[in-house]
Structures are given as structure tokens and as C-alpha cells.
Amino acid sequence: MEKFGFAISKGRQIDYESNDRSIAEYIFSREPSFxxxxxxxxxxxxxxxxxxxxxxxxxxxxxxxxxxxxxVRNKIKNCMLCGKCILVCxxxxxxxxxxxxxxxxxxxSTDYAI
Amino acid sequence: xxHEGKKRIWSDYQKEIADDHFFYVRSCIRQxxxxxxxxxxxxxxxxxxxxxxxxxxxxTTCTGIGYHSDxxxxxxxxxxxxxxxxxxxxxxxxxxxxxxVTSFGLYTEILETWKHFPEELEKTRExxxxxxxxxxxxxxxxxxTSDIIYKFRDExxxxxxxxxxxxxxxxxxxxxxxxxxxYAKMFPKSGxxxxxxxxxxxxxxxxxxxxxxxxxxxxxxxGFGFRQYLVQANRGYSVSNTAKKFLSxxxxxxxxxxxxxxxxxxxxxxxxxxxxxxxxxSFGENGESIPVLTYEELAGLVLGYNPWDLGLQYHMVQSxxxxxxxxxxxxxxxxxxxxxxxxxxxxKNLINA
Amino acid sequence: xxxxxxxxxxGTAGMEAAGQLAKTGFKVTLLEKEEVAGGHLNxxxxxxxxxxxxxxxxxxLNEHIDNDNITIFKGNKIDxxxxxxxxxxxxxxxxxxxxxxxxxxxxxxxxxxSERKEExxxxxxxxxxxxxxxxMKFRSGDLKMNNGEIPGRIGFVHCVGSRDEKVGNFYCxxxxxVTAVKQAIEIRERLxxxxxxxxxxxxxxxxxxxxxxxxxxxxxxxxNFIRGKVSEVGESFTNTLIVKVxxxxxxxxxxxxxxxxxxxxxxxxxxxxxxxxEVMGLETGVNRFFKSRDNHYGSNxxxxxxxxxxxxxxxxxxxxxxxxxxxxxxxDVMNYLxxxxx
Numbered sequence: 001m002e003k004f005g006f007a008i009s010k011g012r013q014i015d016y017e018s019n020d021r022s023i024a025e026y027i028f029s030r031e032p033s034f035x036x037x038x039x040x041x042x043x044x045x046x047x048x049x050x051x052x053x054x055x056x057x058x059x060x061x062x063x064x065x066x067x068x069x070x071x072v073r074n075k076i077k078n079c080m081l082c083g084k085c086i087l088v089c090x091x092x093x094x095x096x097x098x099x100x101x102x103x104x105x106x107x108x109s110t111d112y113a114i
Numbered sequence: 115x116x117h118e119g120k121k122r123i124w125s126d127y128q129k130e131i132a133d134d135h136f137f138y139v140r141s142c143i144r145q146x147x148x149x150x151x152x153x154x155x156x157x158x159x160x161x162x163x164x165x166x167x168x169x170x171x172x173x174t175t176c177t178g179i180g181y182h183s184d185x186x187x188x189x190x191x192x193x194x195x196x197x198x199x200x201x202x203x204x205x206x207x208x209x210x211x212x213x214x215v216t217s218f219g220l221y222t223e224i225l226e227t228w229k230h231f232p233e234e235l236e237k238t239r240e241x242x243x244x245x246x247x248x249x250x251x252x253x254x255x256x257x258x259t260s261d262i263i264y265k266f267r268d269e270x271x272x273x274x275x276x277x278x279x280x281x282x283x284x285x286x287x288x289x290x291x292x293x294x295x296x297y298a299k300m301f302p303k304s305g306x307x308x309x310x311x312x313x314x315x316x317x318x319x320x321x322x323x324x325x326x327x328x329x330x331x332x333x334x335x336x337g338f339g340f341r342q343y344l345v346q347a348n349r350g351y352s353v354s355n356t357a358k359k360f361l362s363x364x365x366x367x368x369x370x371x372x373x374x375x376x377x378x379x380x381x382x383x384x385x386x387x388x389x390x391x392x393x394x395x396s397f398g399e400n401g402e403s404i405p406v407l408t409y410e411e412l413a414g415l416v417l418g419y420n421p422w423d424l425g426l427q428y429h430m431v432q433s434x435x436x437x438x439x440x441x442x443x444x445x446x447x448x449x450x451x452x453x454x455x456x457x458x459x460x461x462k463n464l465i466n467a
Numbered sequence: 468x469x470x471x472x473x474x475x476x477x478g479t480a481g482m483e484a485a486g487q488l489a490k491t492g493f494k495v496t497l498l499e500k501e502e503v504a505g506g507h508l509n510x511x512x513x514x515x516x517x518x519x520x521x522x523x524x525x526x527x528l529n530e531h532i533d534n535d536n537i538t539i540f541k542g543n544k545i546d547x548x549x550x551x552x553x554x555x556x557x558x559x560x561x562x563x564x565x566x567x568x569x570x571x572x573x574x575x576x577x578x579x580x581s582e583r584k585e586e587x588x589x590x591x592x593x594x595x596x597x598x599x600x601x602x603m604k605f606r607s608g609d610l611k612m613n614n615g616e617i618p619g620r621i622g623f624v625h626c627v628g629s630r631d632e633k634v635g636n637f638y639c640x641x642x643x644x645v646t647a648v649k650q651a652i653e654i655r656e657r658l659x660x661x662x663x664x665x666x667x668x669x670x671x672x673x674x675x676x677x678x679x680x681x682x683x684x685x686x687x688x689x690x691n692f693i694r695g696k697v698s699e700v701g702e703s704f705t706n707t708l709i710v711k712v713x714x715x716x717x718x719x720x721x722x723x724x725x726x727x728x729x730x731x732x733x734x735x736x737x738x739x740x741x742x743x744x745e746v747m748g749l750e751t752g753v754n755r756f757f758k759s760r761d762n763h764y765g766s767n768x769x770x771x772x773x774x775x776x777x778x779x780x781x782x783x784x785x786x787x788x789x790x791x792x793x794x795x796x797x798x799d800v801m802n803y804l805x806x807x808x809x
Contacts, residue, residue, distance in 0.1 A: 038670070310699075
């Protein structure tokens with residue numbers, strides 16, 4: 001085969017059907033307030049970790065909901081569990097518990113063990 | 115799918131296409147890679163329909179490739195186009211027939227620019243006069259040659275030697291139509307049928323007995339673009355876009371792809387080879403690849419021309435499976451012979467050969 | 468104070484205005500171009516925010532116009548109009564001539580014709596329907612797809628024909644977001660195994676109890692809200708709908724396969740309004756709705772003395788607001804006639 005010098009990329013579209021939403025379902029069933037999140041970003045703005053590292057809690061919420069688990073798996077460890085996020089949320093989402101449950105879910109899952 | 119809904123949209127985007135007395139401007143890429151196409155167009159229009167299609171020897175490239183690669187600036191290309199209009203004026207023609215879709219997009223874009231910014235038009239008149247001493251008029255009718263074949267599709271159907279029907283099964287051929295982005299996406303009113311459900315190629319396919327396949331990535335660009343593929347490393351972007359289209363059309367098992375843009379024809383044809391080399395994947399049935407034809411080549415087949423006279427052997431994906439389905443007789447040994455019977459060297463690595 | 472008033476349009480606003488006028492003692496002629504009064508309300512099922520039955524409001528309005536002071540002409544629209552001193556003389560298309568001291572124009576709205584958004588494939592792909600089509604499905608109880616199957620995945624596209632430069636409607640139609648939320652809940656109730664997605668640019672929940680309905684849709688019914696405008700809809704090999712939308716909050720394009728897509732069609736000034744406006748010389752604003760004389764304290768007053776507006780012919784509004792607007796029009800009529808007397 002020739003060396004072409006370029007390759008075919010799979011694209012960056014999120015394919016909703018083929019993504020695995022088991023982590024999201026795990027969290028939804030244990031923390032129903034997660035459903036109320038509108039991704040306003042209030043939690044992220046105040047986040048201790050987010051202020052100094054590329055950690056966006058809002059983005060992680062979305063990625064979990066879409067089933068982009070690989071992108072969440074390592075990042076979720078960075079949360080310091082300080083709880084500032086819960087103070088801001090206008091919808092009453094227990095954002096801190098979402099991080100705790102996400103870590104639990106990844107730990108328990110054989111596909112994603114951290 | 116409700117076909118009536120599409121018909122209603124087509125009727126919203128009807129376009130004035132001239133009838134005769136065309137000033138023909140050729141395509142750089144099509145002349146080189148699909149030589150039979152332009153020859154067919156001229157032969158059909160002049161000898162079969164008896165139309166007046168004029169070519170001016172002083173005509174040059176529109177420099178669209180340069181413009182879209184940021185090499186030719188806007189003022190220059192406006193002057194080049196204006197020079198073509200000046201040649202039209204000098205030869206007494208008011209209708210322009212454009213062979214390349216990028217060219218067509220450019221002419222449309224420049225005419226629109228001049229309409230909204232008349233000072234640009236004045237500047238161009240000045241530049242052209244200073245550079246060449248020529249003056250120009252705005253053409254009355256701007257048509258792409260696929261518009262013209264679309265206009266005369268019924269005449270072609272009347273004279274058809276074969277229809278687009280699978281001889282073995284009796285079913286109409288399933289045709290994927292792919293229209294160049296610059297045809298209607300910029301100015302939907304400049305295309306027959308608009309931008310969402312363009313009709314120029316599907317009208318031809320259906321007039322000649324085929325049916326058109328509507329697949330999810332139908333509107334997606336083939337990835338040609340000029341700007342990025344000049345750099346080798348960026349061609350991954352182009353081939354990924356074409357791969358996306360082929361993956362989307364694969365379940366429909368199309369018999370062929372019909373295109374009207376030189377870049378699209380080239381990419382849809384040649385990338386099938388590249389994808390096969392890189393990933394071992396073919397998108398047609400039985401491990402074959404899907405033949406990609408220009409509308410002139412298809413019209414030529416319908417009118418009974420010899421496939422080798424139309425230049426089908428110069429495509430990467432060979433059209434034999436399609437010719438067999440259509441019941442067209444061809445002589446394999448004549449494929450790479452000159453017109454006077456001398457044998458030329460036979461290319462290696464052909465697909466579907 | 469006595470007087471004769473003509474109300475043009477027998478929808479929610481027209482019926483309410485006629486009813487209030489009649490109760491006060493005015494003689495009212497109500498013109499309705501269809502054979503049935505009630506306008507769009509006839510085609511709705513349950514109304515937001517509390518999801519009460521729309522038929523109850525129709526019943527209220529019908530009882531309201533059941534008054535000896537009101538004469539209704541169905542199948543009639545205004546054909547010609549002239550003014551003689553302070554009297555209006557109106558002729559309808561069937562030749563009825565009416566004299567009046569004041570006119571209320573309550574000619575309402577039309578829904579945006581979703582075929583104009585070609586990329587969504589309304590009228591081309593089998594299971595792309597509008598919100599109005601869906602209300603009819605709720606009324607008939609038949610929520611099946613075109614091929615007779617039950618849909619598993621349903622999507623709602625917000626802002627179809629509203630906030631859209633391409634179709635010439637820059638304004639927001641105000642009610643579509645809350646309607647989408649309501650309809651999403653109604654689908655989840657009837658099809659408990661379904662997955663519902665709303666594709667929005669903004670969630671405009673600007674009304675009493677709207678935000679609470681939105682929260683209920685998320686928390687209790689698990690409706691998925693995805694922020695992004697749908698760019699195109701295509702049909703797959705298996706006849707499902709392939710929807711491409713930008714998932715703006717994830718920052719990436721999203722491709723999702725659905726069984727049914729509901730387009731939230733916006734509100735435009737009705738053709739009946741345009742016809743009546745041409746006959747009478749009524750001014751329209753940039754958004755093509757009728758122009759009120761003052762945006763704050765004159766929203767019922769037109770450019771013609773003695774001609775007043777009620778309802779959605781002036782701007783998108785919900786049923787509560789329409790009824791209030793109609794009552795305000797009556798108040799303006801009474802002031803006007805009082806001034807004439809003096």
C-alpha cells in the first residue's frame with residue numbers, strides 16, 4: 001500500500017445512537033436532581049478546580065448526558081469536592097453528588113475502571 | 115417520502131435558461147480528466163440540436179482555483195471574468211454556457227457583487243480598460259451546461275437508444291446525484307430547484323428512466339475545496355468528507371453516481387481508490403466500487419455513443435458493471451487503443467476492470 | 468351610552484370582545500369567515516400552563532356570545548368599508564350591509580407554513596409534522612407514525628418560522644417553547660417508553676407557571692433538552708429521520724436518529740387580517756402584524772379612529788393575554804363612544 005501522507009478521520013460528530021449512556025443512567029437513578037440541570041454554568045464559574053485547571057463541570061455534565069464517557073473518565077478525578085458548586089445552582093442540582101456518583105460509576109463498571 | 119412535496123419546492127426555484135447562441139467557457143479540470151464530456155456537449159448541441167455554441171480562442175481559465183486558494187485576489191478575478199464578458203461582447207454573444215461549477219459559482223458571485231456594490235463594477239471596468247483596452251456588458255443569461263442539458267433532457271429522452279433501466283431485473287437504475295456546492299448553495303435562486311432539493315441532475319436521471327436515491331448525506335460537500343487539498347497533509351479532510359458520503363449511500367446500493375462539478379467527479383471517482391487502498395473498503399455491491407459519471411457521459415450513453423469515445427476508460431472506477439446493467443455493448447480490447455487502432459499502454463490498478 | 472359595534476373575526480378575541488360588549492348593552496354584529504366560530508382554539512387539545520381541556524374555554528366563549536344583543540354571521544368576511552360622518556358602513560362578501568359606530572378587528576393569526584423551511588422536509592418526509600398536526604393527533608388519540616407504528620424517539624424543533632431571517636420573521640412567536648414543553652410531556656405520558664428531545668435556541672418560558680412546567684418536563688418526564696438549531700433533516704435507509712443539530716453546550720455537532728419530528732411553527736399575521744387590512748386601510752408594523760397606535764397604553768387602538776384591535780392580529784399572545792386584550796378593546800370602544808356622545 002502506498003504511503004499517502006494523509007488519513008481518513010472519523011469526524012467529530014457525536015453519534016447519539018452509538019454512545020453508551022450507562023454512566024448517565026447510573027447517576028440519574030441515584031441523583032434525580034441531575035435531570036434539572038440546564039447547563040447554565042453557574043457551578044463551573046465558581047469551581048475551585050476549574051479556575052486553575054482545564055476542568056469544566058458544566059462540560060462534564062453534558063458529556064455524561066451524551067454518553068461521551070471516555071472524555072469524562074479521567075477528568076472527573078480532578079474535582080476537589082469542595083462543594084462551592086452546590087451553593088450556586090439555580091435549579092437545586094446536587095452537583096457535588098454527581099461527581100461522587102460518576103466516580104463510583106466508573107469504578108464499578110468493568111469497561112471504564114479508573 | 116412524498117415526491118409531491120419535492121415537486122412543489124422545485125417549482126419555487128425555476129430558472130431562466132437560454133435556448134441558443136451560447137458563448138461556451140471550458141473547464142480546466144474537465145478538459146484534462148473527463149475529456150469526453152465537453153466533446154459530447156459540443157457534438158450534441160451543434161450537430162444533433164443544431165444550436166450555435168461558440169468558443170473564443172482568446173478565452174482563458176477563470177482562475178477560480180487560484181481565487182479559492184487565496185492566490186488570486188478578488189480584483190484580479192473580477193477583471194479576468196470581465197475580460198470574458200468583453201470577449202462575449204466582441205463576438206456578439208449574450209448567453210454564457212459555463213462548463214465548470216466552480217466557474218459558475220464565481221460568475222454568479224461576481225455578478226451579485228456588482229449588483230450590490232456598483233462601485234466594484236466601475237472599478238473593474240477601469241481595470242480592464244487600462245489592462246487590455248476592452249469593454250464589456252453584463253451577459254443576459256448565465257447558465258451552467260448541466261442546466262442546458264437539463265433543459266433539453268426530454269429531447270435526449272426522445273432520441274434515447276437505451277434507458278436507465280437494469281436490463282436483467284427490469285428495475286430502473288438507482289442513481290445518486292451529487293451537485294457541486296457552488297452550483298446553488300451560495301445563491302439558491304441560481305440553481306434549478308434551489309439548494310435543498312436541487313433538480314438539475316435528478317430531473318435528467320428521471321427523464322431518462324432512472325430513479326434518484328435520497329440518502330442522509332446527500333447535501334454534504336465532497337470535500338474538494340481547493341484551499342486545503344493543495345497541501346498533501348490536509349487531503350485527509352477531503353477524503354474523510356467523501357468517505358462520509360459513500361458510507362451514507364452504501365445501504366441504498368446505488369448503481370452509479372451522477373455529478374455536474376469537475377472537482378466532485380474527480381474526488382468521488384478517485385477517492386474510492388484511495389479509501390480502498392487505505393481501509394480495504396468498497397462501497398458498491400460484491401466488493402465493487404460505484405462508477406461516477408458526468409451528466410454528459412450519461413447523456414452520451416443514453417444516446418448510444420461508444421463508451422470509449424466518451425472517455426469512460428479514463429476514470430479511476432471503471433464503468434463496466436454499469437454498462438453491463440444497461441445492456442450496452444462494448445469491446446474490451448478497444449479500450450486503450452487510439453482512434454486509428456494503435457495500442458496505448460494499459461493503466462494498472464484500475465478498479466472494477 | 469348606546470351603540471352598534473361590529474367585531475370582525477370570531478376567534479377567542481372576537482368572541483370575548485363580542486360577549487363583553489353585549490353584556491354592557493351594546494348591539495354587536497360578529498363576522499366570522501369560517502362556518503364555525505372559535506378559530507384556532509377549535510384545534511387545540513389541552514392548554515398550557517395547567518393542561519386544562521381547551522374545550523372548556525370554547526364552552527365559556529360560546530356561552531358568552533349566546534346573547535340576544537349579538538348577531539353572528541358565519542361564512543362572512545368584510546368586503547367593503549366606507550365612512551359616512553361618524554358611522555361605518557360595512558358590506559360582507561355575501562352582500563350583508565351593516566352600519567356601526569365602532570369596529571373591533573380580531574382577525575387573528577395563521578401558523579407559519581412549515582413547507583417553507585425546506586431543510587426540515589415538511590411535506591416531503593413522512594413523519595415530519597407540525598405542532599398543530601400533533602394537537603390534532605392528541606385530539607384523535609392516534610399517535611402513530613405514517614406507517615402505523617408507534618414512534619419510539621420523538622424530537623421537537625423550536626423556532627420554525629420565528630427568529631429566522633431566511634423567512635423574513637425576525638420576531639419570537641412567544642408561545643412555541645412552552646407548547647413544545649407541554650407537548651413533550653403529553654407524549655411522554657401517552658408513550659411511556661418513548662424518548663423525547665427538544666432542540667432549542669433559547670428556552671423562552673416567559674409566562675406564569677411556564678418555568679415550572681419546564682422543570683416538570685425535565686425532572687418528572689425525563690425530556691431531553693438539547694441547545695442547538697437543527698440544520699437539516701434527512702431520511703435514512705430504514706425510513707427513520709436523521710437530524711443534524713449543533714450541540715452548542717458540548718461544542719460539537721450531534722447526529723441523532725428519530726422516528727418522528729415535530730416542528731414548532733411560529734405565528735404570522737393571518738391572511739384574513741391582511742385582506743381586512745387592505746379593505747380598511749389598516750397599518751402594519753415591520754413584523755407585518757397590525758401596528759398599534761401606542762406600544763404601552765394604546766395597543767388596542769389602530770390608525771383609524773373608531774377601529775380597534777383585539778388579539779393576535781397585533782402580536783403573538785397566549786389565550787389568557789388574548790382574552791385580556793379583547794376586554795381592553797371593549798374598554799377603549801366604550802371610551803371612544805362616550806367621547807362621541809359628548
